[in-house]
Amino acid sequence: MIECVPNFSDGRDQGVIDAIAEAIRAVEGVSLLNVDPGQATNRTVYTFVGEPEPVCEAAFRAARCGIELIDMSKHHGEHPRFGALDVCPLVPISGISMEETSVNASELGRRMGDELGMTIFLYERSASSDSRRNLADVRAGEYEGLAEKLRQPEWQPDFGPSTFNARSGASAVGARDFLIAYNVNLNTTSTRRANAIAFDVREKGRLRRIGDPLMGEPMLDEHSEPLYEPGALKAVKAIGWFIEEYGIAQISMNLTDLSVTPVHVAFDEVVEKASARGVRVTGSELVGLIPLRAMLDAGRYFLRKQRRSVGLSEKELIKIAVRSLGLGELAPFNPEERIIEYAIQDRLRKLLVDRSLCDFIEETASESPAPGGGSIAATLGALGAALATMVANLSSHKRGWDDRWEEFSDWAVRGQSYVSELTGLVDEDTDAFNALIAAFGLPKGTDEEKAARNAAIQKATRGAIEVPLRVMRASVASMEVIQAMVETGNPNSVTDAAVGALCARSAVKGAYLNVRINSAGLDDKSFVAAALHEGAELQRAAQTKEAEILAILETKFER
Numbered sequence: 001m002i003e004c005v006p007n008f009s010d011g012r013d014q015g016v017i018d019a020i021a022e023a024i025r026a027v028e029g030v031s032l033l034n035v036d037p038g039q040a041t042n043r044t045v046y047t048f049v050g051e052p053e054p055v056c057e058a059a060f061r062a063a064r065c066g067i068e069l070i071d072m073s074k075h076h077g078e079h080p081r082f083g084a085l086d087v088c089p090l091v092p093i094s095g096i097s098m099e100e101t102s103v104n105a106s107e108l109g110r111r112m113g114d115e116l117g118m119t120i121f122l123y124e125r126s127a128s129s130d131s132r133r134n135l136a137d138v139r140a141g142e143y144e145g146l147a148e149k150l151r152q153p154e155w156q157p158d159f160g161p162s163t164f165n166a167r168s169g170a171s172a173v174g175a176r177d178f179l180i181a182y183n184v185n186l187n188t189t190s191t192r193r194a195n196a197i198a199f200d201v202r203e204k205g206r207l208r209r210i211g212d213p214l215m216g217e218p219m220l221d222e223h224s225e226p227l228y229e230p231g232a233l234k235a236v237k238a239i240g241w242f243i244e245e246y247g248i249a250q251i252s253m254n255l256t257d258l259s260v261t262p263v264h265v266a267f268d269e270v271v272e273k274a275s276a277r278g279v280r281v282t283g284s285e286l287v288g289l290i291p292l293r294a295m296l297d298a299g300r301y302f303l304r305k306q307r308r309s310v311g312l313s314e315k316e317l318i319k320i321a322v323r324s325l326g327l328g329e330l331a332p333f334n335p336e337e338r339i340i341e342y343a344i345q346d347r348l349r350k351l352l353v354d355r356s357l358c359d360f361i362e363e364t365a366s367e368s369p370a371p372g373g374g375s376i377a378a379t380l381g382a383l384g385a386a387l388a389t390m391v392a393n394l395s396s397h398k399r400g401w402d403d404r405w406e407e408f409s410d411w412a413v414r415g416q417s418y419v420s421e422l423t424g425l426v427d428e429d430t431d432a433f434n435a436l437i438a439a440f441g442l443p444k445g446t447d448e449e450k451a452a453r454n455a456a457i458q459k460a461t462r463g464a465i466e467v468p469l470r471v472m473r474a475s476v477a478s479m480e481v482i483q484a485m486v487e488t489g490n491p492n493s494v495t496d497a498a499v500g501a502l503c504a505r506s507a508v509k510g511a512y513l514n515v516r517i518n519s520a521g522l523d524d525k526s527f528v529a530a531a532l533h534e535g536a537e538l539q540r541a542a543q544t545k546e547a548e549i550l551a552i553l554e555t556k557f558e559r
Contacts, residue, residue: 002101003049003091003178003340004059005288008066009081009169011037011044016069021046023065029054033343036287039245042077043086045181047288049093049344052101056108059088063112067168072143078241079252080136082143083169087135089124089176093344102126102175109173113159119150119170120159126174128158135172136237143169180255180294181287182263184270185248185329187280194240194249200273201251201266202238205231232269235260246330250285263290264298267325283326286333289340295321307405309396311389311412313419369437374429374468377510381475382422384503388478389415391485391493398490408489411481418478422507425471429514432467436460436518457521464518465531468511472538475507479545486552494556501549508542511535 010016017037024032030050037044048058063085070084090108092101102125109120127133131154141149147164149155156162157170186194199206208227209216219227231238235257242249251270255261271281292314299317300310302324312320318335327333336342355363360379364371389412395401396408439456443449482504485497515535519528 001049001093002052002055002096002104003047003093004055004088005045005047005091006059006062006088007086008044008046008070009042009072009075009077009084009086010070011042011077012039017044019069020062020065023061024048024058027054027058027061030058031344034289034337040077040243041079042075043079043081045288052096052104055090056104059108060111063088063118063171064116067116067118071167072169073166075143078243080139080142082139082146083171085171087172089174091176091178098125098175105173105175110159112171112173113157118160118168119157119162119165121170121172122158122174123172124174124176138172146170177257178291180258180263180290182253182255182266183285183287184251184253184267184281185283185285185326186250186274187282188249189242189247191240191242191249193277193279194251196240197270197273197277197279198238198240198251200231201233201269202231202236203234204237205229232273233261233266236266258291258294262297263294263325264301283329285330286327286338289338289343292339292341295339298325307402309393309405309409309412311392311409311416313416370430370433371426372433373510374433374471374514375426377468377507377514378422378425378429378471380503380510381471381478381507382419382426384475384482384500384507385415385418385422385478387496387500387503388482388485389419391489391497392481394493395485395490411484415478415481418474418481421474422471425467425474429467429471432460432464436464458523461518461521462524462527465515465522468514469531469535471511472508472535475504475511476538476541476545479504479542479549483545483549483552486549491556494553498549498553501546505542505546508539512539
């Protein structure tokens with residue numbers, strides 16, 4: 001799977017915006033996740049995903065539509081640009097390397113040049129030279145300077161005509177890592193002040209000047225190139241601008257490597273630099289989509305600043321991140337639409353764990369054989385771990401225990417990891433059962449069909465053993481967190497943790513029943529022996545641990 005995030009130079013004409021979106025949607029195998037127009041920038045960012053071939057086809061059709069409808073000679077907007085299709089990056093998401101994605105980008109650029117007569121520059125990981133790797137360098141001079149730029153031998157396009165096309169301009173196509181387009185909102189209308197803050201934070205920094213820091217002559221190096229005073233943040237590009245539709249100035253940033261500068265670090269750095277200049281940050285705005293990891297990291301970061309436990313669910317961490325970053329200031333922030341992992345998940349499949357508790361119980365009680373005992377065992381395990389995590393979170397901010405918040409936060413994080421694992425196993429167990437039923441339903445009319453059916457049955461049977469074993473392992477491991485919370489957690493909640501022990505032990509015993517019954521159908525007897533032995537040991541460990549936990553609980557009652 002790859003992602004394509006083309007930026008078209010029209011954010012005001014809804015007819016144009018919709019036509020380009022329809023060109024993308026018309027390609028089978030492509031999911032259009034987001035359309036993000038900007039009035040002031042006069043630019044629309046589209047985000048769509050799929051396998052490389054249909055994604056590239058959709059990008060090609062969108063480009064064809066864009067150059068037919070957008071006239072760059074009439075374009076004005078706040079964002080740097082040099083073409084109707086200004087930039088068209090491809091991003092590897094899963095199952096494909098950056099090198100392979102770069103080949104796709106090059107082929108897409110060639111096709112746009114050859115078939116559509118577009119002037120194409122390859123950039124980032126597809127760049128034909130180091131001087132073309134940085135988009136800012138490729139786009140330097142923008143549309144107004146493009147005619148002169150194309151006359152320079154070093155700036156001949158990679159594909160398409162080298163003569164200036166006043167209507168379509170030029171386009172940058174390439175492969176790159178995931179990039180976050182992120183704007184921070186300010187309580188000022190001053191573009192000059194916003195730019196000053198942008199220069200403070202961006203990696204490139206600001207020009208060094210002789211004498212007056214604002215008006216002095218630029219300092220040059222030995223090659224007569226301008227010298228810059230680096231900004232505070234690596235892997236960050238930034239400019240300041242005024243957004244008329246909101247009536248505010250913003251710091252517009254591209255975060256090109258989240259492992260170097262995450263969103264929350266960029267936000268707080270802008271807060272600090274803005275405050276030093278008498279300006280206040282009021283919120284922020286995401287353009288396009290963001291990886292789940294970035295939102296979870298932000299949630300944990302802001303909780304740690306409050307000395308609060310970070311062992312919360314994904315949903316709660318995302319809420320903290322959205323509020324702390326002010327992502328809902330200008331428009332509602334819907335995680336299902338703006339977090340890429342949520343946006344690309346198969347909406348047609350309704351997971352058991354996504355249902356209400358009543359729906360889940362009713363589905364269990366229905367005539368359908370799944371969910372069955374295995375999924376219920378995983379559910380019990382998740383509930384047991386969740387109770388222990390709850391006690392850890394309550395303990396982390398108990399009055400008088402402020403110096404212990406990290407201790408309990410660590411336990412909560414560990415407990416939450418078991419909650420997440422066991423929650424996922426609820427559906428995995430049902431999937432394993434359904435795979436087994438599907439294998440038994442395969443045709444068996446010929447010797448080849450019989451062999452294929454038997455192989456599928458054996459594979460599915462093995463899966464139906466492995467999943468409950470994983471439930472057992474996670475549930476036993478969670479009992480360490482449960483025991484710690486009964487021993488050292490908030491004394492008002494120790495019985496909650498103890499109920500978690502009962503859930504965990506039941507999960508282990510229930511999952512072991514599935515291991516035993518499914519083992520009878522597997523031909524690999526060495527695997528069966530090992531699975532039954534491990535299962536028996538895990539069951540004994542769960543029973544022993546449950547007894548220890550309940551004995552500790554009795555001492556609490558005696559006090």
